[in-house]
Amino acid sequence: MHIAVLAGDGIGQEIMVEAVRVLEALDLPGLRLDHADVGGVAYRKHGHPLPPETLDLAKTADAVLFGAVGDPELDGLRRELRVESAILGLRKELQLFANLRPANAFAGLENLSGLKPEIASAIDLLIVRELTGDVYFGEKGQRQTEDGLRQGYDVMAYDESEIARIAHVAFKAAQGRKGKLCSVDKANVLQTSVLWRAVVEEVAAEYPDVELSHMYVDNAAMQLVRNPGQFDVIVTGNLFGDILSDQASMCVGSIGLLASASLGEGTKGQYEPIHGSAPDIAGQGIANPMAMILSAAMMLRHSFADETNAQRIEKAVSTVLADGVLGHDLGGSASTSAIGDAVVAAVQK
Ligand SMILES: NC(=O)c1ccc[n+]([C@@H]2O[C@H](COP(=O)([O-])OP(=O)(O)OC[C@H]3O[C@@H](n4cnc5c(N)ncnc54)[C@H](O)[C@@H]3O)[C@@H](O)[C@H]2O)c1
Ligand SMILES: CC(C)[C@H](C(=O)O)[C@@H](O)C(=O)O
Numbered sequence: 357m358h359i360a361v362l363a364g365d366g367i368g369q370e371i372m373v374e375a376v377r378v379l380e381a382l383d384l385p386g387l388r389l390d391h392a393d394v395g396g397v398a399y400r401k402h403g404h405p406l407p408p409e410t411l412d413l414a415k416t417a418d419a420v421l422f423g424a425v426g427d428p429e430l431d432g433l434r435r436e437l438r439v440e441s442a443i444l445g446l447r448k449e450l451q452l453f454a455n456l457r458p459a460n461a462f463a464g465l466e467n468l469s470g471l472k473p474e475i476a477s478a479i480d481l482l483i484v485r486e487l488t489g490d491v492y493f494g495e496k497g498q499r500q501t502e503d504g505l506r507q508g509y510d511v512m513a514y515d516e517s518e519i520a521r522i523a524h525v526a527f528k529a530a531q532g533r534k535g536k537l538c539s540v541d542k543a544n545v546l547q548t549s550v551l552w553r554a555v556v557e558e559v560a561a562e563y564p565d566v567e568l569s570h571m572y573v574d575n576a577a578m579q580l581v582r583n584p585g586q587f588d589v590i591v592t593g594n595l596f597g598d599i600l601s602d603q604a605s606m607c608v609g610s611i612g613l614l615a616s617a618s619l620g621e622g623t624k625g626q627y628e629p630i631h632g633s634a635p636d637i638a639g640q641g642i643a644n645p646m647a648m649i650l651s652a653a654m655m656l657r658h659s660f661a662d663e664t665n666a667q668r669i670e671k672a673v674s675t676v677l678a679d680g681v682l683g684h685d686l687g688g689s690a691s692t693s694a695i696g697d698a699v700v701a702a703v704q705k
């Protein structure tokens with residue numbers, strides 16, 4: 357069980373400490389944790405946000421546990437050196453095209469999102485976000501128009517194989533859940549989405565037991581707030597999935613609660629919270645480590661087929677939240693380490 361631990365920047369460092377403590381508390385046989393620099397930390401030390409030794413470790417390890425990258429002081433760097441390029445580079449290099457972002461209600465947090473409690477408590481959804489295509493990886497740049505104006509561009513493109521493989525992941529996920537899949541696109545405007553919808557329909561023929569629907573992304577954003585309980589699995593492109601998952605996190609209570617798994621064809625995966633380095637609270641010991649801890653649970657499930665320990669972590673997190681050990685993001689006063697202490701104690705019970 358060889359894990360590359362890439363804590364990264366800002367609160368990435370703080371929340372990773374707690375996730376590692378939880379993993380160590382499980383007494384996993386053969387657990388080997390190798391740390392490496394990524395993001396702004398790596399740029400400052402090695403001159404690159406994704407140094408070759410970090411990429412090598414990520415490639416040789418069985419799984420990658422990733423904190424967050426993002427350093428406002430380095431925002432002016434050119435594109436290839438921007439610290440966010442580290443996370444995009446890892447996803448692309450490891451061919452992790454499927455990003456699973458589950459959002460489910462936690463007992464005790466029903467009043468926190470501002471949604472009516474009966475609406476908030478019905479949330480149990482999975483966003484399947486395509487992760488290696490779309491505007492993120494299309495041709496991009498800045499140029500001058502014929503009129504001498506500066507113009508920025510990012511090409512949105514998906515080919516049918518990219519759409520089909522993420523659709524298969526989503527249909528299979530739906531089969532293991534409530535059997536409902538909603539494909540989210542913007543097919544009333546975008547040609548990318550017209551093809552997306554057509555390919556998802558074709559793939560659907562192989563999954564007659566899954567009920568497929570389609571929704572435009574603007575409506576989906578609204579429905580996530582109006583009635584999130586209507587969703588089981590959502591499949592969508594890279595950009596829409598990025599935005600909708602942040603939104604879903606707040607329906608649950610906080611972005612500090614949502615974990616993710618980035619997967620490819622094999623068992624190798626990268627596991628990371630959906631949030632970033634949170635420079636506004638970094639260094640204060642108040643970041644919520646739950647998303648990071650739950651990412652470690654997803655790692656045990658998807659890369660090591662260890663459902664027992666994955667559930668041990670998830671149950672511990674639910675218990676700690678239900679007991680009212682809440683971070684500042686949830687209106688409580690528990691510090692990052694106090695939350696970690698509580699989860700460690702709960703997994704050992
Ligand atoms: N996976 C990643 O590494 C990742 C993801 C998103 C953003 N980023 C980067 O992070 C930097 C900051 O971006 P941003 O501010 O837009 O998004 P962010 O997710 O870092 O923070 C958004 C807000 O949520 C709060 N927040 C986030 N995680 C929290 C946690 N665990 N506990 C409590 N509060 C939390 C922050 O304090 C902030 O107010 C940028 O450089 C961005 O590019 C990285
Ligand atoms: C940091 C950024 C590149 C990243 C993304 O947009 O994918 C982040 O927002 C995420 O959600 O993982």
Ligand SMILES: [Mg+2]
Nearest residue numbers: 598599602630
């Ligand atoms: Mg995001």
